[in-house]
Amino acid sequence: MNASQRREGLIALLRSDRNPTMGDLALELGVSVRTVRRDVAALRLRGMDIEGERGRGGGIRFARFAPLPPLYLEEHEAVGLWLSVQLSHLVSGIPFSRGSQTAVNKVLASLPEQRRRNLRRLAERIIVAGTASENIRASMGETVPTLLSAFERCFSEGRCLGFDYQDRKGARTRRRIEPHGIFVDVPVWYIVALDLDKDAIRMFRMDRISNPRALRQGFEPSQEVLETFLAETDAPASRRLSGG
Numbered sequence: 001m002n003a004s005q006r007r008e009g010l011i012a013l014l015r016s017d018r019n020p021t022m023g024d025l026a027l028e029l030g031v032s033v034r035t036v037r038r039d040v041a042a043l044r045l046r047g048m049d050i051e052g053e054r055g056r057g058g059g060i061r062f063a064r065f066a067p068l069p070p071l072y073l074e075e076h077e078a079v080g081l082w083l084s085v086q087l088s089h090l091v092s093g094i095p096f097s098r099g100s101q102t103a104v105n106k107v108l109a110s111l112p113e114q115r116r117r118n119l120r121r122l123a124e125r126i127i128v129a130g131t132a133s134e135n136i137r138a139s140m141g142e143t144v145p146t147l148l149s150a151f152e153r154c155f156s157e158g159r160c161l162g163f164d165y166q167d168r169k170g171a172r173t174r175r176r177i178e179p180h181g182i183f184v185d186v187p188v189w190y191i192v193a194l195d196l197d198k199d200a201i202r203m204f205r206m207d208r209i210s211n212p213r214a215l216r217q218g219f220e221p222s223q224e225v226l227e228t229f230l231a232e233t234d235a236p237a238s239r240r241l242s243g244g
Contacts, residue, residue, distance in 0.1 A: 006031065007039050014050065019059035078108065078119045079126075083184075086128045122156065125181045125221060127192070127230070132185040140188055141207040150212040151191065155179050160196065160215040166208045175204070176215065180225040192229050194219075201229050 006029055013020060013028055022040075026033045040060065044050055052060040085104045108116060132140075147163075154161040162176050181192035183203060191209075195202045 003039070003042075006035075007043060010036070010039050010043065011048075014060070014062055019061050021059050024059075078111065078115075079122050081107065083123075083126060083128070086126075121221070124223065125155070125226060126184065127181060127226065128184045128186075130185060132188045136185070136188055143206050144210055144212065147206060147209055147212045150214055151179065154214050155182070158218050158221055160217040160219055161191075161193075161212060162215050163204075163212040164210045165204060166210070168208075176217075177202070177204070178219040178225075180221055181229070183229075192226060194222075194225055201225055201232070203229070203233075 009029055010025060013025055018024075020028070022033045022036050025036045029036065040050055048062070050060055050062055081104055085100045108119065111119065151161060153159065160176060161179050162174070164172060165175050166172050176196040177191065177193035178196065179191050179193050183190040183192050189206050191204045191206070193202055193204060194200070
């Protein structure tokens with residue numbers, strides 16, 4: 001996390017109205033209290049009215065009548081928010097769920113135009129189909145902890161992904177792919193990809209992947225890969241980014 005990202009995180013914590021102490025903020029951000037003090041000073045120099053309570057245990061916050069800084073979302077945060085709402089649609093009758101799509105549309109509409117376009121391009125590569133069959137759910141294993149960070153980096157930055165893969169028959173192979181899309185069949189998700197060694201579109205289940213690693217080779221995400229995948233698999237209609 002660089003200084004800019006850390007300070008945006010600090011702003012988000014101060015927005016929460018919990019009156020956190022410097023120690024609380026340092027723990028949340030994974031840095032020292034000294035670093036938090038420097039970041040607070042930097043935000044004050046940017047014109048943000050941040051006040052603190054003197055004495056042991058005193059917290060800091062935005063001044064009571066000070067205007068709050070505009071909301072800033074990283075692309076991966078905005079995609080995560082949108083995806084969470086789409087997944088909530090698969091569970092019927094959740095209290096307060098009816099306003100979730102309207103709320104996320106308002107958040108997305110507040111983003112700068114370029115960021116909104118980038119978000120749309122990412123979200124259009126995510127296919128939320130429905131819920132997995134009982135057999136699929138029963139066979140689901142654990143996802144290796146390193147997969148999410150490696151995949152998110154490759155998916156967002158247009159980088160190829162390497163990993164070891166075990167198919168449903170237990171055969172193990174080493175793969176190099178272009179990760180063009182995500183296919184979600186709750187609670188299972190798959191990578192929709194172009195297999196570089198086979199020159200073919202393939203789908204890889206997340207719990208059968210091990211030793212994931214970002215490769216140096218880049219690629220240009222292609223909607224055609226996803227459309228071909230949908231046509232060949234007769235997959236259910238996908239949920240796409242709407243509004244904003």
